[in-house]
Amino acid sequence: MEKFKIFNHKAHHCVKVLILAAFISFTACGDWLDVVPDGIATMDMAFNSRTQAYKYLSTCYSHMPKNGNQGLDPGLLASDEMTCVYTLQENQIDYSAYYIGQGMQNATNPLLDYWGSMYQALRDCNIFLENIGRVPDISAWERDQWIAEVKVLKAYYLFFLVQMYGPVPIVRDNIPVSADVTTVKVEREPVDDCFQYIVELLDEAAAGENLKSKVMDITSELGRITKPIALALKAKVLVVAASPLFNGNNDQATLHNRDGTPLFNKNYEPVKWEKAVVACREAIEACHEADIALYEFPNTGVNRLTDTIATQMSLREAFTLRWNSEVIWANTQSIAGSGWYSLQQSSSTALNPAFVPTYGLTPNLNIPLKIAHLFYTDHGVPLEEDKARNINDLYKMRTAQLAEKLYVQLGSVTVDLHFDREPRFYAWVGFDRGIWYGQGRNDDKGELWYVACKRSEKDGSIGLAPITGYFAKKYVAWTNVTFSPTSYSITPYPWPLMRLSELYLLYVEAINEAEGPAGANSNEMFHYIDLVRERAGLKGVKESWDMYANSPKYNNKEGMRDIIRRERMIELAFEGIRFWDIRRWKTAPEMYRTPIEGWSMQEVETENFYITKLLYSMNFGIRDYFWPIRNSDLINNPNLIQNIGW
Numbered sequence: 001m002e003k004f005k006i007f008n009h010k011a012h013h014c015v016k017v018l019i020l021a022a023f024i025s026f027t028a029c030g031d032w033l034d035v036v037p038d039g040i041a042t043m044d045m046a047f048n049s050r051t052q053a054y055k056y057l058s059t060c061y062s063h064m065p066k067n068g069n070q071g072l073d074p075g076l077l078a079s080d081e082m083t084c085v086y087t088l089q090e091n092q093i094d095y096s097a098y099y100i101g102q103g104m105q106n107a108t109n110p111l112l113d114y115w116g117s118m119y120q121a122l123r124d125c126n127i128f129l130e131n132i133g134r135v136p137d138i139s140a141w142e143r144d145q146w147i148a149e150v151k152v153l154k155a156y157y158l159f160f161l162v163q164m165y166g167p168v169p170i171v172r173d174n175i176p177v178s179a180d181v182t183t184v185k186v187e188r189e190p191v192d193d194c195f196q197y198i199v200e201l202l203d204e205a206a207a208g209e210n211l212k213s214k215v216m217d218i219t220s221e222l223g224r225i226t227k228p229i230a231l232a233l234k235a236k237v238l239v240v241a242a243s244p245l246f247n248g249n250n251d252q253a254t255l256h257n258r259d260g261t262p263l264f265n266k267n268y269e270p271v272k273w274e275k276a277v278v279a280c281r282e283a284i285e286a287c288h289e290a291d292i293a294l295y296e297f298p299n300t301g302v303n304r305l306t307d308t309i310a311t312q313m314s315l316r317e318a319f320t321l322r323w324n325s326e327v328i329w330a331n332t333q334s335i336a337g338s339g340w341y342s343l344q345q346s347s348s349t350a351l352n353p354a355f356v357p358t359y360g361l362t363p364n365l366n367i368p369l370k371i372a373h374l375f376y377t378d379h380g381v382p383l384e385e386d387k388a389r390n391i392n393d394l395y396k397m398r399t400a401q402l403a404e405k406l407y408v409q410l411g412s413v414t415v416d417l418h419f420d421r422e423p424r425f426y427a428w429v430g431f432d433r434g435i436w437y438g439q440g441r442n443d444d445k446g447e448l449w450y451v452a453c454k455r456s457e458k459d460g461s462i463g464l465a466p467i468t469g470y471f472a473k474k475y476v477a478w479t480n481v482t483f484s485p486t487s488y489s490i491t492p493y494p495w496p497l498m499r500l501s502e503l504y505l506l507y508v509e510a511i512n513e514a515e516g517p518a519g520a521n522s523n524e525m526f527h528y529i530d531l532v533r534e535r536a537g538l539k540g541v542k543e544s545w546d547m548y549a550n551s552p553k554y555n556n557k558e559g560m561r562d563i564i565r566r567e568r569m570i571e572l573a574f575e576g577i578r579f580w581d582i583r584r585w586k587t588a589p590e591m592y593r594t595p596i597e598g599w600s601m602q603e604v605e606t607e608n609f610y611i612t613k614l615l616y617s618m619n620f621g622i623r624d625y626f627w628p629i630r631n632s633d634l635i636n637n638p639n640l641i642q643n644i645g646w
Helices: 008-021 037-046 052-060 096-101 115-134 140-165 193-204 227-242 271-289 307-318 355-360 369-374 423-429 502-516 522-535 541-546 557-571 578-584 588-592 630-634
Strands: 327-336 397-399 414-415 429-431 470-472 479-482 487-489 493-499 596-599 613-615
Touching: 037 052, 037 115, 052 115, 052 140, 052 327, 140 193, 193 227, 227 271, 227 327, 227 493, 227 502, 271 502, 307 423, 307 493, 307 522, 327 502, 355 613, 369 429, 369 470, 369 557, 369 596, 423 429, 423 487, 493 502, 502 522, 502 557, 522 541, 522 557, 557 578, 578 588
Parallel strands: none
Antiparallel strands: 327 493, 397 414, 429 470, 479 487, 596 613
16 A cells, blocks of 8 residues: 655654653643753754754644544544444543533543643744744745744644633743743633734744745645645634634623633624635635645546546545645644544445454444435435425435436435435445445446445344444545455545635635625625535535525525535535534534434334434533633632633
8 A cells, every 4th residue: 555645743752752851741731831941951952953953843743633533533523413332442442522522521631631732732833933043054945934834833723722712821932941930820811812813823924935835845745834724724713713602702701810801802893704704815815826726536538437426536535535636734643544443444344344243343433313414405405495305205215216326226225315415415424225436346337335334134144334324434535445354455644624615615604794695795605605516516506595495595694604504514524623613603502402313223124224213412501612621720820710611
């Protein structure tokens, strides 16, 4: 298998160990700003040459969160769009994210607590920025480029903290060795100040020609920060800052520092959306100049695929094809592919049922039934709005006909819900008897893979099925191949942090919130959402709602808001983004009211299998919008105040 090339981050370990031992301990909030003078000699060594400084640059990159990791990314199993099989095999998967989704978060020992690790990241970035000017053998242009990269990383780490904890202390510069105890005991800063500082860092990084518009050396620079990354991150930061969670949120009005400083602004500020519109437009222009474009599968040659499968391939590879044209930023610290309990393996076990008796493996990423409902019909509108669809027939049995053989196994029986859906449903969701192109069968004219998502088959065999009846097919590269019950070849890829389709939808959302669907930028708004829909094989918003929906709700801001949010939840499904979106929109309580359900997986007969089964319900209150700060940290630093509800 081809080895995946990533930005070198291994060489930093010896330097990092010395620096961490000498400078910093992050076991508690009271420690994360402590400085030990003995580290000064080590710092001189870390920046005495370009080679050593490059290692420290790698250290700054090494702190990137492990996106896509089932146990470490709250956007997956802590959300309401994914669940798992709980097996008590915690040596194989960390269930912390799942526990959060089950309402088990706490302030004594917070689950997925990134407070310490992100402040460690910020401190390392500050050390780099404070010392890079001392390196004797580095050119001015390269020094400026590295500084810009680290400023973007610093901005991202702070943004990550703000999304999790809300207002946080801002570490603009590291506290000197001589600082007294009072200086070390910092306070949380107003959330608007946090966003302002993040944007300042990104503006400084993107100014001039310090950052490249694209990676030039693919052998050593893949994953490095570019100007489109800096501008796209700025666009996202400003959209989040303008969203209801952070813009006029009265639910957080009582969150004050001990001196009475309010940490949230109660007043809604429309200008925040206007700033987001400008930032999104600037980022899109930078991406286009760098040849970043929505990915289209190159469907040419003698083995040309049918349009149906080619569209699905465009959608599948937009996420799993490493460094494809659509990826603005991919996290090289998070590679989807390694290990038996990797994200890809646990999302595709039905392709080789022998994994069950051989390894005792279970598919640990499962899509709830409500997410299967989320996707549009083939008319490009929601199931509940499609006037050509009988919503009462969704769970009735239906047999796949010849015209449907590229979606559902010919002649097999499944529910009406699985028929006549949009291409993204078939590209990204694995369901019982659903077609799964690739995996060694790459001719869509012949026999195709289909998945058996039942745990019990009529022949007595045990299927390796998800507990809901749905796999996250989106994660699985089509080039993966099962050679035998003990051999599964996986094509790894870095986790996409931002794709162009997300940037387009951020722009669309900002325009609608700033001026509605009839403002000066309305043509731009419909143009960019329709580009995303067109790649997904759908007609534009206006045409789809005019032809098939009961109401053309795109004519007003509220109706268009619903359309845009649903488009985001579909286009970015399973990428760990919904978890944060429904919080910033303050729609999480509404979303969580729909329980986590699946099919009756232990049933053999089809008509009994397709009976809904309640797995569990989820609750969401005001306190769940933000992580708790560890109680021991509050004791160590009395100037810190706890988030509401904890």
